[in-house]
Amino acid sequence: MKFYDVTELAVRNLRESILRNSLTTVGISVGVASLVAMLSLGIGLQQLANRRLQKSGLFDTVVVTSRRDLRGFNREQEENGPTPAESPALDDAARQKIQQLPDVAEAFPDIRFVTDLRFDEKPHLTMVSGMPFSAKNNDAFDGMQGSFFSSETGYEAILQKSFAEELLGKKSKFGEEANVAEIAKPLLGKTLTMRYAERTATTPAPGASDSSAGTAYSVISREVTLKIVGVSDLDPDSLRAQARARVFIPLKLAQDLHVMQPSDLRDTTNVVAGKPAYTSMQVRVNNPKNVQTVEDAIKKMGYNTFSIVDATRSMRQFFAVLDLFLGIFGSLALAVASIGIINTLVMAILERRREIGIMKAIGASDTDVRGLFFAEAGAMGVFGGFLGVALGWTIGRVINVGTNVYLKRQHFPPEQIWFVPWWLVLGAIVFAIVVSLVSGLYPASRAAQLDPVQALRYE
Amino acid sequence: MSVTTSNCPSAVETSDLCRHHQMGDALIRAVDGISLRIQPGEFVALLGTSGSGKSSLLNLIAGLDRPTSGQVVVHGQDLAKMSRQQLAKYRLQTAGMVFQSFNLIPSMTLLENVELPLRFAEVERGQRDGLARQALDRVGLGARVRHRPTELSGGEQQRASLARALINQPRLLLADEPTGNLDSHTGTEVMSFIREFNESMGMTVVMVTHERALAERYAKRLIFLADGKLVKMESLEIATPASRGAES
Numbered sequence: 001m002k003f004y005d006v007t008e009l010a011v012r013n014l015r016e017s018i019l020r021n022s023l024t025t026v027g028i029s030v031g032v033a034s035l036v037a038m039l040s041l042g043i044g045l046q047q048l049a050n051r052r053l054q055k056s057g058l059f060d061t062v063v064v065t066s067r068r069d070l071r072g073f074n075r076e077q078e079e080n081g082p083t084p085a086e087s088p089a090l091d092d093a094a095r096q097k098i099q100q101l102p103d104v105a106e107a108f109p110d111i112r113f114v115t116d117l118r119f120d121e122k123p124h125l126t127m128v129s130g131m132p133f134s135a136k137n138n139d140a141f142d143g144m145q146g147s148f149f150s151s152e153t154g155y156e157a158i159l160q161k162s163f164a165e166e167l168l169g170k171k172s173k174f175g176e177e178a179n180v181a182e183i184a185k186p187l188l189g190k191t192l193t194m195r196y197a198e199r200t201a202t203t204p205a206p207g208a209s210d211s212s213a214g215t216a217y218s219v220i221s222r223e224v225t226l227k228i229v230g231v232s233d234l235d236p237d238s239l240r241a242q243a244r245a246r247v248f249i250p251l252k253l254a255q256d257l258h259v260m261q262p263s264d265l266r267d268t269t270n271v272v273a274g275k276p277a278y279t280s281m282q283v284r285v286n287n288p289k290n291v292q293t294v295e296d297a298i299k300k301m302g303y304n305t306f307s308i309v310d311a312t313r314s315m316r317q318f319f320a321v322l323d324l325f326l327g328i329f330g331s332l333a334l335a336v337a338s339i340g341i342i343n344t345l346v347m348a349i350l351e352r353r354r355e356i357g358i359m360k361a362i363g364a365s366d367t368d369v370r371g372l373f374f375a376e377a378g379a380m381g382v383f384g385g386f387l388g389v390a391l392g393w394t395i396g397r398v399i400n401v402g403t404n405v406y407l408k409r410q411h412f413p414p415e416q417i418w419f420v421p422w423w424l425v426l427g428a429i430v431f432a433i434v435v436s437l438v439s440g441l442y443p444a445s446r447a448a449q450l451d452p453v454q455a456l457r458y459e
Numbered sequence: 460m461s462v463t464t465s466n467c468p469s470a471v472e473t474s475d476l477c478r479h480h481q482m483g484d485a486l487i488r489a490v491d492g493i494s495l496r497i498q499p500g501e502f503v504a505l506l507g508t509s510g511s512g513k514s515s516l517l518n519l520i521a522g523l524d525r526p527t528s529g530q531v532v533v534h535g536q537d538l539a540k541m542s543r544q545q546l547a548k549y550r551l552q553t554a555g556m557v558f559q560s561f562n563l564i565p566s567m568t569l570l571e572n573v574e575l576p577l578r579f580a581e582v583e584r585g586q587r588d589g590l591a592r593q594a595l596d597r598v599g600l601g602a603r604v605r606h607r608p609t610e611l612s613g614g615e616q617q618r619a620s621l622a623r624a625l626i627n628q629p630r631l632l633l634a635d636e637p638t639g640n641l642d643s644h645t646g647t648e649v650m651s652f653i654r655e656f657n658e659s660m661g662m663t664v665v666m667v668t669h670e671r672a673l674a675e676r677y678a679k680r681l682i683f684l685a686d687g688k689l690v691k692m693e694s695l696e697i698a699t700p701a702s703r704g705a706e707s
Contacts, residue, residue: 005578016566358562361523362623363551363579365544452523456562 001368010375017348024337024344025384031334032388032432036424037395038330039323044400044418046319053315059288062295063306064098064107064281066090087302089277094301098283101297103290108132109278111254112245113261118193119167126163128194129245130254134284145184146230152252157192158230163246179411184231192226192247197260219260334432337384338439341377345443348376349450356447357455370448377440378433385432389425396420469532470631470663471497471520476529478515478687489515491687492529497680499534499630500661502654504674504681512687513667514635520665521554521633522546534630551579555624557653559636561616563608563623569595570604573623580627594622598652614645621652625662632656634666638673650677 001009014021053059067087088094090109098107111130116123136148149156164183165171198220226249261279285294295305349356356369396418404414478490490512497503505513518524519531522538531538533553541549550556563572574591582590595601598618608616617637624632634653638646654677657664668674674681675695683691 001578002581004584005581009578012566354562355564358564359575359579360547361521361550361556361558361562362576363547363627365547365579367544368547368579453518456523456558 001364001371006368006371006375007379009372010379013348013352013372013376014379017351020344020347021380024340025380025387027337027340028334028380028384028432028436029388029391031331031337031435032385032428033391033395034333035327035330035431036389036392036420036428037399038326039424039428040392040396040418040420041399042319042323042326043421043424044396044416046316046323047419048415048417049315049319059308060105060285060291061307062283062285062291062298063110064090064283064298065279065304065306066277067302067304090279090281090303091277094303095278095281097301098281098298101294103286103294105284105286106132106134107281107283108134108251109255110280110282111251111259111261111278113196113259115197115259116195117247118195119190124163124166126247127245128196128247128249128254130251131158131248132251144230144232145180146188146228149229149250152250153256154229154250155224155226155253156229156250157194157226158232158248159187159228160246160248161231161233164231180231180233181411187228187231190228192228193223194226194249195221195223196257198222199258199260222257224257331431334435338435341380341436341439342443344380345373345377345440346446349373349443349447353450353455353458356450357452357458360450360452361456366448369450370444373444373447374437374440377436377444381433381436382429384436385429388432389420389428392428393420468499469496470499470501470534471495471665472530472532473516473519474530474532476516476519476531477527478512478519478524479527488512488687490519490526493684493687493689494529495682495689495692497663497665499663500657502657502664502677502679503666504678505665505667505684506669506671506674506681507684508669511684513684515687516684517633517635517665517667520631521556522549547579551576552627553629554631554633555627555629557617557620557624557632557634557637559639561608561613561620561640563616563620565608568605568607569600569611569619569622572608572619573626576623576627590626591622594626595619598622612645613641614648617641617645617649618652621649621656625656625660628660630663632662632664634664636667636669638668638670646673653677 066089092109095107095109098104109130112127114125114127116125117128118124131149133149133152144158146158149158159167161180161183164187168183168186170183199217200220232248283294283298285291291307295307298305359369400416400418403417407414472495474494476490476493477488480487480489493512493516505516507513515524519526519538520533522533522541526539529539533549536549536553538546538549563569564575567575570588570591573594574587577587577590592601592604595604598621600615600619600622603611603615603619608619611619617640621637632653637649637653641649650673653664653666656662664678666674666678671681679695681691681693681695682689683693
């Protein structure tokens, strides 16, 4: 019998016992739905974790330091690279060079300084960090209250939540999450006074050698007023370098202010000095998978580098195991459904025993009969698969909506914890068909083996 | 594997054909050493009381059952040597069957029932519909193609069953008590169709019946069975299509 004839007859046979076959199909769809819902939640959680980690900047950032400051991150780098005295300085020229490397999104100096900030006439000592303007787009400030800097040189500040609490004289208890919105409300628009040490170049003393040109400077204490434009809940203990600071100002402003840096003192004795050098630099790579390549290229330039590459691998491994377990639990319902298919088809053989006998008497081969029952099982799998994917998608969506309602009540930003990729849709349908066909093997072969004489006698 | 035995001119030939069943301790000899020969185009009636083995013999000739021993050769093909697949093909192409209880599939319309053997023969869909309508027209059911068997009378169902048996133009028609569930009028109607196909298409007909009068009216030869054995054969003085042609 031709394929379309087998399919047509199978569908018509399924329609004849519509209630029983529908219930069996619903059984399959529940199995598929549980599989899809479980895996879509697993995948969603994995993506959520990925997003969170990406936001933390842990996996797309390479920290670059000069070997000249003798604080190499890796002993091997120091042993194999050029000697510290021969290694290049980490200055603006190096930044331009690194920025031009393939797969590098941006490279910016790490400007940080501990200083005194006054708010309501009270002094607060903290770390201030220059934040590149591009950070506006890399969603590191998701959940931030207020707005990002209005310009690259604006006299504006974004406060870390705990510092904002300190300014207000509040202290959240251990384990309690303070609400950023509530903290930000009284602070946004207000001003801070920042005191800092400005480095200004001076003319070299008469008789000094040329090599000391540009390295002589004077330090002047200055004050600027900064407007508080935002309060962020970025974790200050995360490894993202700027996050170790609790007040952020635009990077360009930080550079323009010529704030005295710890490396400045060392530079006064450096023979290659003359231009301002940076303590460290951060290089953002366009994709975490390219981190290693970029790191290698920077090392070749004679700098020390540091990144976390392997952490994503172990996280992927954890989620692979989680998805496997979720998949196994999800498949249990499908295994139960497969018993339903066997039961339905065995019942159908009993009921249609005479019909099978008639078909054989008028010329149906064993293959035709087997194919027919096989196709019925397959058709139930196809219908069950599609219905199950739709049901699983709906369940996942409902769980997602429910979770977001809960998160909203707890004053957390909404999260996408559920994701159905196209391969899961296709895979679930194919899996449902395969399970149905395997379940149909025994009934189909039993139907094919029926003795036509016995079958025709059956009433 | 070839199952052709010889250039045998017979339509059906059995030799020492046996079909025994073991029922507990008892051995049932449904067919017990029957040897007979049926000529192509012949109309033969198998007669006997209930349990005489006539339906068992018909099932063996139809390839629905396999002999315990002996041979059954149809148009040169030894059915005992055929595989299940070959027997299915034989039932599809060589032997058409009509049953006492019509055996139409109740969930299908008459058209679908009649075109079912064409599906098994992998005839194209477009061609199938025309052939099935033609066959139903031939038995006077052209207007009932969309009806289900349960919506028809017994005579109409048997005519539809006849149309289905003949759709693949078999050389052999096997009828198991074709009028058993019909009144005499509709029985005669159905038998007239069978005779017409026997005469016009030269189709060999083997009919099982327990009505001697019916057999004498339509068959050329009567074969009597009792306890699975062939007990008597009677040739009747009925003009065959060939002899009619010679007479005219």
